[in-house]
Amino acid sequence: MKINITSYIICLSLFVSAAFAQQENLYDTLSKPKLISRQFKFTEGPAVDKKGNIFFTDQPNNKIWKYNTEGKLSIFLDSAGRANGTYFDKKGNLIVCADEHDQLWSVSPDKKVKVLIKDYQGFLLNGPNDLWVRPNGDIYITDPYYQRPWWTRTKPDLLDQKVFYLPKGATQPVPLDDSLKRPNGIVGTPDGKTLYVADIGDSKIYKYSIKADGTLANKKVHLRQGADGMTLDALGNLYLAGNGIAIFNPQGIQIGHIEIPEPWSANVCFGGKNRDLLFITASTAIYTLKMNVKGVE
Secondary structure (H helix, E strand, C coil): CCHHHHHHHHHHHHHHHHHHHHHHHHCCCCCCCCCEEEECCCCCCCCCCCCCCCEEEHHHHHHEEEEEECCCCCEEEECCCCCEEECCCCCEEEEECCCCEEEEEEEECCCEEEEEEECCCCCCCCCCCCCECCCCCCEEEEEEECCCCCCCCCCCCCCCCCCEEECCCCCCEEEEEECCCCCEEEEECCCEEEEEEEECCCCEEEEEEEEECCCCEEEECCCCCCCCEEEEECCCCCCEEEEEEEEECCCCCEEECCCCCCCCCCCEEEECCCCCEEEEEEEEEEECCCCCCCCEE
16 A cells, blocks of 8 residues: 655644644643752652642652642651552542551541551562552552562562552452553542553553442553553543653543653652642652643542
8 A cells, every 4th residue: 555655744743733732731831840859869659638738758768748739848757657659538548558568558637547458368468559549439559569678578478460459448458450560650530430550560551441349341551651650630631750751642642741850750640729730759859840731639
């Protein structure tokens, strides 16, 4: 079949122009992310509360920090269980992947800690990494194995690196997918019907349907690109942390890339009073970027 080169070039130009226009609609492409602070060892796990305050972790220093809507930094929790990924539930509790002892915590606003998961059938989890809380209270967790310097063990208790979910009120996690090489970032849609999981070990983003009972179906490769943490905006665009922040529309087409001048961008969320402040945890630093779109609630 012959290809009309001129038509192909025109179509490609229109496609690139349309993608760039989508990016410009999301944020001012001439503005650069603002460095807020560089006083950490490795930042991760940003999450936003109902007021728009952003909480994030510095796992090597064993702290959870708060960046409030006025732009002030403070320590929310010291001796934080080597917290990694975090997410707020509907009651205002901060759900924490606490991989010091491979647990899942719930931290109340007054800093009281409740252990939600301490093991899986008597075996330690690999190291809960990231999570998402479904609107009904179910919790979805990625559990890759990264050897930590604070562990005495040198190999995992479990054979596979799984995606789990914890039904609301349960104490034992339910394995959902054990076929991923190294699951990492995870996020779901506000209607609770769709889940995205990053397999950073195989450079893929998977998309699942969430069934009424909380289990997963219709697994498919959504993107052939890996990611660390990720989030969604109100338009359904997916933001992938890693080499800066890559932005993909709901159809899986890349529509933007935010450069971050750090070795690695570990995670990302929307916060602020209007949920239009993109917050990026990046190596030893944190950055923000004002957006023209809001994050999901």
